[in-house]
Amino acid sequence: MATRASKKSSLEGGSFDLASLGLGDSFVSAEDYDAASVDDFIPTGMPALDAALAGGIPMSRITEIFSKENVGKSTFVIQLNRMANKLGIYVVWFDVEGTNNREHLEQMGVDMSHTIMYQPKSDELEEMAIETMAAEMERVMLKFHEAGQSVIIVVDSVGQSMGKSTVKGDYDLKQPGIQAKAWSQALYKLQPLATKTNSALVLINQVRDKMGGMPGPFADTVETPGGHVLRHATTFRIRLDKLSSKTLAGEDFGHMTQFRLVKSKLSQPRVKVKGIWLFGVYGFHESINLLLDGVEAKIIKSGSGGNKGKYYKVPDPDTGEEVDIYEKD
Numbered sequence: 001m002a003t004r005a006s007k008k009s010s011l012e013g014g015s016f017d018l019a020s021l022g023l024g025d026s027f028v029s030a031e032d033y034d035a036a037s038v039d040d041f042i043p044t045g046m047p048a049l050d051a052a053l054a055g056g057i058p059m060s061r062i063t064e065i066f067s068k069e070n071v072g073k074s075t076f077v078i079q080l081n082r083m084a085n086k087l088g089i090y091v092v093w094f095d096v097e098g099t100n101n102r103e104h105l106e107q108m109g110v111d112m113s114h115t116i117m118y119q120p121k122s123d124e125l126e127e128m129a130i131e132t133m134a135a136e137m138e139r140v141m142l143k144f145h146e147a148g149q150s151v152i153i154v155v156d157s158v159g160q161s162m163g164k165s166t167v168k169g170d171y172d173l174k175q176p177g178i179q180a181k182a183w184s185q186a187l188y189k190l191q192p193l194a195t196k197t198n199s200a201l202v203l204i205n206q207v208r209d210k211m212g213g214m215p216g217p218f219a220d221t222v223e224t225p226g227g228h229v230l231r232h233a234t235t236f237r238i239r240l241d242k243l244s245s246k247t248l249a250g251e252d253f254g255h256m257t258q259f260r261l262v263k264s265k266l267s268q269p270r271v272k273v274k275g276i277w278l279f280g281v282y283g284f285h286e287s288i289n290l291l292l293d294g295v296e297a298k299i300i301k302s303g304s305g306g307n308k309g310k311y312y313k314v315p316d317p318d319t320g321e322e323v324d325i326y327e328k329d
Contacts, residue, residue, distance in 0.1 A: 035195065036195075038054075038058045038059065038060055038061060038235075038266060039059070039060075039198075040058070040059040040060070040150065040198065041053070041054070041055035041056035041057060041058050041059065042056045042057045042059070042080060042083055042084045042087065042089065042152065042200065043055070043056040043083055044056055044057065044076075044079065044080055044083065044284070044286075045079060045082075045083050045284070045285075045286030045289070046273070046275050046284060046286065046289045046290075046293075047289075047290060047293050048273045048274075048275075048289075048293050048296070049259050049273045049275065052259075052261055052267060052268075052271040052273050053236060053261070053264075053266070053267060054264075054266045054267040056083075057080055057152075057200060057202065057236070058200065058235055058236070058266065059150055059152075059198050059199065059200045060194055060195045060197075060198045060199065060200070061194060061195070061200065061201075061234075061235035061236070061265075062187070062190075062191060062194060062200075062201045062202075062203065062233050062234045062235060063200065063201070063202050063203070063234060063235060063236045063237075063238065064158075064202075064203045064205055064224070064230070064231070064234045064236070064237045064238070065077060065202065065203070065204050065205065065238050065240070066204070066205035066206060066207055066224050066237070066238070066239055066240070067206070067207060067239060067240035067241065068206070068207055068241075068242075069206070070242075071240045071241065071242045071257065071277075072240055072242075072257055072277040072283070072284065073157075073204050073205075073240050074099070074100065074156055074157075074204060075108075075277065075283040075284065076240065076277075076283070076284055077154055077156070077202060077204055078100070078105065078108045078110060078283060079108075079283050079284045079285075079286075080152075080202070081105075081110050081115060081152075081154070082108065082109045082110055082111070083286075084114075084152050085110060085111035085114045085115065086111075088114070089114070089149075089150060089151070089152060090114050090115070090116060090144065090149065090151050090152070091114065091115050091116070091151070091152045091153075091154060092115075092116045092117075092118065092137075092140050092151060092152070092153050092154070093115070093116070093117050093118065093154045093156065094118045094133050094136075094137070094153070094154065094155045094156070095117060095118070095156050096128060096133075096155065096156060096157060096160045096161050097156055097157055097160050099156070100117075100156065104281075107281040108281055108283060109281075118133070118136060125162075125167045126164060126167050126168070128161075128162070129161075129162055129163060129164045129166075129167050129182075130161050130162065130163050130164075130179070130182035130183055130186055131163065131164050131182055131185070131186065132164070133155070133161070133186075134182075134185075134186035134189070134190060137153050137186075137190055137201070138189060138190065138193060140153060141153070141190075141193050141194065141197040141199045142193075142197065144197065144199065145196070145197035145198075145199070150197070150198045150199055150200075151197075151199050151200075152199070152200045152201075152202060153199060153200070153201050153202070154202045154204065155201075155202070155203050155204060156204040157203075157204040157205055157206060158183065158203050158204065158205040158206075158224070158225055158226045158230070159205055159206035159208070159224070159225045159226075160206075161179065161182075161183075162178075162179065163178040163179055163181065163182035164182070165178050165182075166178050166179070177227070179225060179226065179227070180225070180226060180227025180228075180229070180230075181227070183226045183227055183229065183230050184227055184229035184230070187229055187230060187233045188229070191233045203226070203230070203234075205224045205225060205226060206224065206225065207222040207223070207224055207239075208222060208223055208224070208225060209222055210222055210223045231263070234263060235263075235264070235265045235266060236261065236263065236264055236265075236266070237261075237262040237263035237264075238259055238260070238261060238262065239259075239260045239262050240257055240258070240259060240260075241257070241258045241260065242255050242256075242257060242258075243255065243256040243257065243258050243274070244256045246276060246278075248309045248327060248328060252279070253278060253279055254276055254277050254278035254279050254282075255276075255277055256274055256275075256276060256277075257274065257275050257276070257277045257284075258272055258273070258274055259272070259273045259274070259275060260272050261273075274292070274296070275289045275292070276288055276289060276292055291312060291314070294314075295312065300312055300313065300314055301313040305324075305326045305327065305328075307328075308326035308327065308328040308329070309326060309327025309328050310326070310327045311324045311325065311326045311327070312324070312325045312326075312327075
């Protein structure tokens with residue numbers, strides 16, 4: 001049987017100088033450890049969602065936004081772009097799908113002077129390969145860090161991205177997992193680099209039907225491209241689902257969207273929050289969703305306003321008097 005040595009340890013009975021152990025400068029006491037802390041968040045402009053996210057989309061971490069098509073994931077990230085610009089934060093887009101045109105971003109209220117698009121001069125598809133873009137993301141993070149600034153990098157989308165092997169291969173190339181392997185290698189470097197440079201990496205993704213997925217109350221019949229490493233590397237995974245259409249005078253003007261916090265390393269997971277997505281240039285407008293949160297919290301009264309839709313009783317900002325605002329307006 002092993003017995004404890006009778007000689008007292010030099011560490012026993014109180015504080016000591018950590019440096020005297022000779023472990024080197026790479027070791028600190030737990031009370032001074034800050035490598036995993038998140039100090040900065042970019043608010044989404046939707047109070048209930050920001051509360052669920054512990055403040056918003058975190059800097060120094062990776063966030064995945066995913067949904068089926070036409071639910072509003074790209075529009076939601078454009079909203080985040082707008083909020084980041086208000087704080088003076090640059091946003092760099094890797095628009096794999098090529099759908100975020102300049103006019104749309106301007107109409108959505110994006111500060112174009114603080115938004116950068118990755119636009120290779122070469123027409124070679126390899127310039128948009130995952131490996132090439134990852135190297136450019138690394139360069140962007142380091143350049144902004146050298147300039148003393150943080151940056152948000154957006155990839156739209158993971159599902160449409162290709163590895164170099166796919167780009168160079170023939171149409172009948174059969175090598176499973178090329179995309180997942182490419183993203184795995186990329187994130188092994190980008191994840192710690194985001195922490196070091198206080199950068200945020202926001203990945204827009206799509207859902208695909210899971211092969212052999214069995215329906216059930218606790219089963220998920222869909223999955224997202226990018227592989228297990230991508231899902232492991234994320235701090236937040238936010239799924240958007242379309243709930244009900246919003247109509248006025250018989251015409252759709254948007255839909256109710258559910259934000260489901262599928263994964264969270266900073267707050268309570270599995271939280272569900274609702275928001276209104278409006279057609280046109282409004283998207284997830286912060287004022288409209290603030291109004292919705294007020295109604296949900298029973299702070300703001302609402303009722304039927306006939307052909308003008310619902311009405312909301314809110315205080316006039318100048319007089320403080322309670323006035324009616326109609327949904328149509």
